[in-house]
Amino acid sequence: xxxxxxxxxxxxxxxxxxxxxxxxxxxxxxxxxxxxxxxxxxxxxxxxxxxxxxxxxxxxxxxxxxxxxxxxxxxxxxxxxxxxxxxxxxxxxxxxxxxxxxxxxxxxxxxxxxxxxxxxxxxxxxxxxxxxxxxxxxxxxxxxxxxxxxxxxxxxxxxxxxxxxxxxxxxxxxxxxxxxxxxxxxxxxxxxxxxxxxxxxxxxxxxxxxxxxxxxxxxxxxxxxxxxxxxxxxxxxxxxxxxxxxxxxxxxxxxxxxxxxxxxxxxxxxxxxxxxxxxxxxxxxxxxxxxxxxxxxxxxxxxxxxxxxxxxxxxxxxxxxxxxxxxxxxxxxxxxxxxxxxxxxxxxxxxxxxxxxxxxxxxxxxxxxxxxxxxxxxxxxxxxxxxxxxxxxxxxxxxxxxxxxxxxxxxxxxx
Amino acid sequence: xxxxxxxxxxxxxxxxxxxxxxxxxxxxxxxxxxxxxxxxxxxxxxxxxxxxxxxxxxxxxxxxxxxxxxxxxxxxxxxxxxxxxxxxxxxxxxxxxxxxxxxxxxxxxxxxxxxxxxxxxxxxxxxxxxxxxxxxxxxxxxxxxxxxx
Numbered sequence: 001x002x003x004x005x006x007x008x009x010x011x012x013x014x015x016x017x018x019x020x021x022x023x024x025x026x027x028x029x030x031x032x033x034x035x036x037x038x039x040x041x042x043x044x045x046x047x048x049x050x051x052x053x054x055x056x057x058x059x060x061x062x063x064x065x066x067x068x069x070x071x072x073x074x075x076x077x078x079x080x081x082x083x084x085x086x087x088x089x090x091x092x093x094x095x096x097x098x099x100x101x102x103x104x105x106x107x108x109x110x111x112x113x114x115x116x117x118x119x120x121x122x123x124x125x126x127x128x129x130x131x132x133x134x135x136x137x138x139x140x141x142x143x144x145x146x147x148x149x150x151x152x153x154x155x156x157x158x159x160x161x162x163x164x165x166x167x168x169x170x171x172x173x174x175x176x177x178x179x180x181x182x183x184x185x186x187x188x189x190x191x192x193x194x195x196x197x198x199x200x201x202x203x204x205x206x207x208x209x210x211x212x213x214x215x216x217x218x219x220x221x222x223x224x225x226x227x228x229x230x231x232x233x234x235x236x237x238x239x240x241x242x243x244x245x246x247x248x249x250x251x252x253x254x255x256x257x258x259x260x261x262x263x264x265x266x267x268x269x270x271x272x273x274x275x276x277x278x279x280x281x282x283x284x285x286x287x288x289x290x291x292x293x294x295x296x297x298x299x300x301x302x303x304x305x306x307x308x309x310x311x312x313x314x315x316x317x318x319x320x321x322x323x324x325x326x327x328x329x330x331x332x333x334x335x336x337x338x339x340x341x342x343x344x345x346x347x348x349x350x351x352x353x354x355x356x357x358x359x360x361x362x363x364x365x366x367x368x369x370x371x372x373x374x375x376x377x378x379x380x381x382x383x384x385x386x387x388x389x390x391x392x393x394x395x396x397x398x399x400x401x402x403x404x405x406x407x408x409x410x411x412x413x414x415x
Numbered sequence: 416x417x418x419x420x421x422x423x424x425x426x427x428x429x430x431x432x433x434x435x436x437x438x439x440x441x442x443x444x445x446x447x448x449x450x451x452x453x454x455x456x457x458x459x460x461x462x463x464x465x466x467x468x469x470x471x472x473x474x475x476x477x478x479x480x481x482x483x484x485x486x487x488x489x490x491x492x493x494x495x496x497x498x499x500x501x502x503x504x505x506x507x508x509x510x511x512x513x514x515x516x517x518x519x520x521x522x523x524x525x526x527x528x529x530x531x532x533x534x535x536x537x538x539x540x541x542x543x544x545x546x547x548x549x550x551x552x553x554x555x556x557x558x559x560x561x562x563x564x
């Protein structure tokens with residue numbers, strides 16, 4: 001199991017926004033690193049090793065860690081880069097955890113970023129939004145067909161996410177209005193988070209319902225923006241946390257894990273090959289993580305969740321698959337106000353990924369936001385008021401198949 | 416920094432790359448289409464039927480070679496309605512792309528759904544059948560679309 005590890009600091013570059021033509025990638029990372037260090041008494045020389053990551057090829061710059069290392073003081077120290085699509089940020093953080101838990105290093109910094117204005121991330125994202133990739137993985141390429149089974153991509157912006165959304169709505173007996181409602185909540189939560197990208201104070205269901213449908217049941221208002229931004233976190237061993245006098249305002253890593261399934265459906269572990277709304281791998285991974293964290297009933301023991309939802313229907317689907325609600329109950333709990341920052345189980349007080357998506361940072365932002373909630377340091381009115389003992393952070397990536405889950409808490413697991 | 420980042424135009428020649436696919440798996444399926452048959456592979460251990468069939472069972476991780484023909488009728492699984500083109504412009508004739516689980520198969524096929532008048536009335540679980548092109552030549556395009564029964 002390794003040593004106990006604490007997150008002692010979470011730093012941002014500033015507010016996530018669409019374009020930063022004034023700076024380059026190292027300049028985007030550096031303020032986040034300085035911000036994370038500045039919140040502690042630590043100096044760059046206290047950091048033993050770095051784990052960094054962003055989504056490969058989405059920016060115009062290949063291998064950006066090669067020239068960014070100097071800018072986060074990585075010279076002369078171990079630097080490791082990790083890329084696992086949407087889960088990159090969480091994989092980076094998990095690797096940083098392993099660095100410390102293993103006993104190899106005492107103080108490790110994890111950095112995740114994305115500077116999407118330098119490349120054409122839409123090209124990469126179309127693989128998710130359009131069914132071409134879906135059908136390519138399923139059948140292989142066939143350029144001869146027009147509107148046959150392998151030629152679907154040409155005609156319209158349909159996609160895997162829309163299939164998943166449709167399937168989810170049928171399973172949960174819910175309607176497109178539930179997706180509108182959760183999307184509106186996320187955008188208004190974002191208005192309370194000074195770092196969020198799409199801040200829409202008081203955003204209503206009608207505001208979202210007024211946006212055009214891209215691929216039924218997904219509207220423009222249900223999709224995430226492309227953001228530029230960076231996040232840095234500092235992870236330390238229990239002994240160092242005590243030595244630094246940092247045991248009050250920290251988030252302890254109680255349990256973590258990741259899982260991988262089939263690229264096209266996300267379900268090939270047990271039972272039938274089924275639709276992408278099943279997400280069996282998420283359920284299996286969640287169980288393992290809860291057991292590691294000593295959580296018996298996630299519905300009682302977890303007080304806040306940050307889930308990775310590139311599309312708004314996932315804000316309904318993931319909490320169910322994470323065992324926080326019974327399957328099919330999320331729309332009903334949303335309707336009763338349970339999702340809100342002052343609700344029964346606040347989901348994404350930060351505004352989530354549909355409000356801010358700097359891809360390589362996003363999954364780490366989920367962990368960082370969960371850590372800030374546990375520490376009681378979430379700024380600008382998105383701090384959950386009631387007592388938080390445990391928080392869960394979730395990452396989703398690849399096409400449908402990568403999942404990363406972490407439970408953070410106020411008190412470490414006894415070893 | 417006050418100056419904006421400099422932008423440099425460049426090109427990327429994709430013809431230098433070669434993409435390989437699992438040809439054996441797909442070719443069984445494609446050859447079957449010429450004779451208007453939908454062929455897949457069945458795992459002898461767990462009984463899962465894959466259409467199109469890979470040459471190995473993705474659950475048991477063993478080689479599989481038992482060829483099975485599945486029904487040309489099935490159940491509409493998930494679908495999406497394309498109401499706009501890739502640029503976001505509304506289209507005059509929306510179309511539905513769907514995933515269908517044919518009877519006897521454990522995996523799903525993707526295709527275009529026809530035989531409906533109002534897309535709002537299309538529901539998951541509806542029965543569909545395969546419609547072939549007039550002339551089948553052993554290509555993925557032979558499978559024209561799925562039709563609501």
